[in-house]
Amino acid sequence: MAKASVSPHGNKDLKKGFGKKGEKKVIKASRPVRADWKEGVKKKQVGVSDMTLLTKITNEAINENLMKRWQNAEIYANATLGSYRGKNLLEMPPHVFAIAESAYHHMSSYKENQCVIISGESGAGKTEAAKRIMQYIAAVSGGGQNSSIQEIKEMVLATNPLLESFGCAKTLRNNNSSRHGKYLEIQFNAQGEPVGAVITNYLLEKNRVVGQIENERNFHVFYQLTKAAPPEYQEAYGLQGPESFLYTSRSGCLDVEGINDVTEYGETIKAMDIVGLQKHEQDEIFKMLAVVLWLGNLLFVEDDSGNAAISDPDVANFIAYLLEVDNESLSKALTNRVMETQRGGRRGSVYEVPLNVTQATSVRDALAKAVYERLFEWIVTRVNLSLQSRGGDQYVIGVLDIYGFEIFDDNSFEQLCINYVNEKLQQIFIELTLKAEQEEYVREQIQWTPIQFFNNKIVCDLIEEKRPPGIFAALNDACATAHADPGAADNSFVQRLGFLSSNAHFESRGSKFLIRHYAGEVLYNVEGMTDKNRDSLLKDLLNLAAASSNSFVSQTLFPERIDPNSKKRPPTAGDKIKLSCNALVTKLMQCHPSYIRTIKPNDNRSSSEFNEKRVLHQVQYLGLCENIRVRRAGYAYRTTFEKFVERFYLLCPSTGYAGEYIWHGDPVSGALEILKHNNIPQDEWQMGTSKVFIRHPETIFALENLRDKYWHNMATRIQRAWRSYVRYKHECARKIQRFWRQNKYNIGYLQAREYGHELLGGRKERRRFSLLSMRKFTGDYLDVRSGTGLATMIRNALTLKGGEEVVFSMRGSTLVPRAMRSSIPSPRTLVLTNQGLHVLVTTKNGKMINMTDEKILSLNVISGVSTSTLRDDWIVLHVDNSPDGDTILSCIFKTELITHMAQQTGGRLRVNVDPQIQYKKKGGKSVTMKFVKNEKVPRDDVYKSHVVNVPSGEPANSASFPPCATKPRLTSTSSRKPAARKPAASAARSAPRPKPAASAAASRPLPPIQNNARAAPPPPPPAPATPSLPQFKAIYPFQSEESGEIAFEKDDILEIAEKDENGWWLARKDGKEGWVPSNYLEEYVAPKPTPAPPPPPARRAAPPPPPAPAASTTTKPAAAPVPRSNISPPSVSAPGSTTAPIPVMPGIAAPTANGVPPWKAQLEARKAAAAGNGGSAPTPAPRPVSSSAGAPVPAARRAPPAPGPKPAVPVKPSTMAKPAIPARPGAAPTPAPRAPPRPSSASPPPSNAAASLADAIRARRQQQPQTHESDDEW
């Protein structure tokens, strides 16, 4: 059965692609990127799917096109539901799904109620189309896991098999012909989810219950029940096969090809369950069906007096049993009629008239029809109850599936009603697609050439008009005047029809009349029409039903009670159909309509036959030709200016901005702005008086696409912003975590430091380099806990008790007595544990290095610690009642040692800071140790004969700089350039450096150093006139194309702006600045006399950091000891040792036999190897060890050495991290010193801490004005 789907505005079979042939689309891309509707899938097609593209618009051309597409299976192509989802009508081949999608989209987007009007002849496919629409909407309308919405969907779909069983029957034209009209409205909430539904039923063909023409069937449900009823129904309701009942068997058709009644019965029961019909309700339904079936088997015979008598009383009794009425009453109601005389409008006497067989049969049929019709209506009401809206319904999509136009050999009142409804639907179609549309063009002053069409209003008027009276009015009049005798009434009707003969679409032919419908001429038989129109149930039957003890019969099916005094004429069937049909039209007119026009290809229910004549006829009467003409010349879309601007304002910058509606002009110019901004060609739109008209659907789809893209872009933007926000949040969280972890690790050490300074209470002068940064008190500097090499040696020498753990280790010295002479300092290794202090001595026996635990001082016996007020490193450990006397130590980290001792003793330790210290020598003799300021002492202090000479230190209340920031890693030199070029920075470099204390004072409120007896730094050399920067001469050529580096030739002169200790210097040449390898250069002294040479590179040497523990292992400790400058060389053997103590200071410097540090020796060796391999070409070398004591030392000058990686940027003071620890006590009241939490033993190895300390100091040095002091001062 061919089907032509029609678009919301009657656009038949729209095709994806262009509008008119050859028309060039000039909608140009603008912001955002325009959607291209050509992108759709273009399957090669036969004929045209959009019939507005036909070259010639004639009925024949349309017919031919339909035939071509039918033969190539273009019309019945199986479509997957999902492929139509979200697509517009042009994107996909025409299909019912496309119409459903369009309606659903229109409802969701434009917030308008929708209706889909499906029309066509009986058997053309209306019901199938309606089912597909419901299926589509159920699939796409969301609801997800919402059980209530899913339930509604299931119920809506279940109404199809249920109502088809009760309302469809096999006819000659259609095996599943709808014998009633159905308008199903699905209610949606604001989100487009179905929340309910309402079914409106139109005029069931109840006559079919009591008789069908040959080869047709009764309603399907009778065959389902009689064939498949379960035994309990068979027994209770006396059910047998369909052949046993006259109502189902008389037409001689029990089975239908393609319909399995037994299976269908199961489907019906299932549908009943889904829509919520309870078991007792189902029982009642099937009981009533049994009543109808048995009524058909109730036959009458003529009794002696010629009146009707029931032939088989058992049948009557069984029916009475089923109806739960009295046997007698039933028999009486069927064979007698109660008459009432009326005189002058007054009620007269009542008497009973016996009926003849024909009349009794008619009464029986009337009862059967009434029971079935009322049962059907109740089912619809009951289904509506289940489908009642769950709330929040805002819009509806209505689907109209009504009985199709039909012409039989013998057409009666039913056909008149059916064809009248179809006539009305055609009227709506014409009204909206042809008449109203053209009228609107005129009203809106759109340029328009009118198109002629047949308006079937004249036929509608012929049937329904009151004045002059139409057919229904004539019928009503006939019924009113001759209500007693059906024959007389029919005659009266024929006479009245005579008045209609002036209508060109009407012809009276004796006992028949002809109407020229839009779909063809139909000859109607007058006989029985008035009776059918009257449609009044006999009072006797109503009284019988009311007397039933079954409330389903007396209350539910027959609730009305006869008012004997009422003079109101009950509405006739004609009135009812007219009323409901006009209500339907009103409802449809309020919705945005979509049309599906089904075309029947043949009358033989064949899926392969295309009856050209038959199709051409339908094409003609459907008015497709006119419709296509209007579509072609007309406008596919129109809407008010306000709505247009409201929908598309975002597509134009002057009407929309950032998602906010800001257009303040009038809607007409707003709409114009949008159209013009989007380059919609002038002939593609017209402005009416209140609406904007868009000619082709492609244009509106393109605008819609742009709008979608806009929202999509906005959504993407929001998503991106959200993702960045989440990423940023995580980054911040990680930063906080990292900081916290670092802080957690450092806090113990820094707290220990604070504690130490609290112990000293700002009473002891400070060493300059102690102020460089807040050094962490990490304790185990010799890595005794876990180190290798020397640390292992120390561990082996230590005599530790169980549970004894190292908390501090450091090189230092102790006073050792000499026979007959005063004591002298001697180097020692100091190891503090949680139980005591171990003083270890290292001795050399020949080539053997020996270490012994010389002295163990339990923490329990140390009662106090004394230290001087000056900056010296001496401390005295007072030991009560010890024959050996007190212990005198020198240790550069004396504050830390005191701190750890105080920590380990729980703060019990007494800490004295005095100008002089009294202590006890061996044997108990009390001695005073004096401290004298002596600026001539080059560094640290000098002990001699109980007197310590020490230069001035920094004031006792000096605070350290905040902790150094970690050295940032920068890979590109470009970021360094600005810093290097900073005039301030270079000025700082070349200017004489102020004293560090002064610089500290500049940033922090510290008192200026007074009475500093220490020698002032030498005056800076007078600044050279020119050049301002030190000059160096290239001794090798250096080729480089790397950004940030500069190439030079041998003998080129370069100015050095900055020297980095890792071997890369920032140089300037010919106005360019970049990094150069320092070992390619040698200092250049210009021939002309200069006041002072630039400072030698060695002056910028970094302080030697503590080497990694591994370095100790590679160092031969005994090979060449490098004595610390502040420790005098040993001259006296330690007690108990036969060999002299030697100063081995792991972490400070690693000596080698020939005085060259091992890193230097390795570097030299690598360079020599590189020179040997690469000839004169420099090869990349690993980054020079930055802990080297100075600038890179060029290797043997035979071959250029490989430059190391470029240096990292030193931290500028301004970028330094804020101190993690608050300012030292002073400003705030100092709490009594308490033992701070101890750093966990799981801390990283101290060598790392020492290395980072060295790094920090080195970095600090980069920012501080350089002093002339030696780096290893501290």
Ligand SMILES: Nc1ncnc2c1ncn2[C@@H]1O[C@H](COP(=O)(O)OP(=O)(O)OP(=O)(O)O)[C@@H](O)[C@H]1O
């Ligand atoms: N799209 C289709 N593809 C294939 N067969 C179809 C299609 N539409 C309908 N049919 C066939 O045509 C038969 C009649 O269709 P349907 O019952 O929908 O007609 P109808 O227009 O509702 O007729 P009526 O007015 O009598 O109710 C269906 O039972 C089915 O066999």
Ligand SMILES: [Mg+2]
């Ligand atoms: Mg149908």
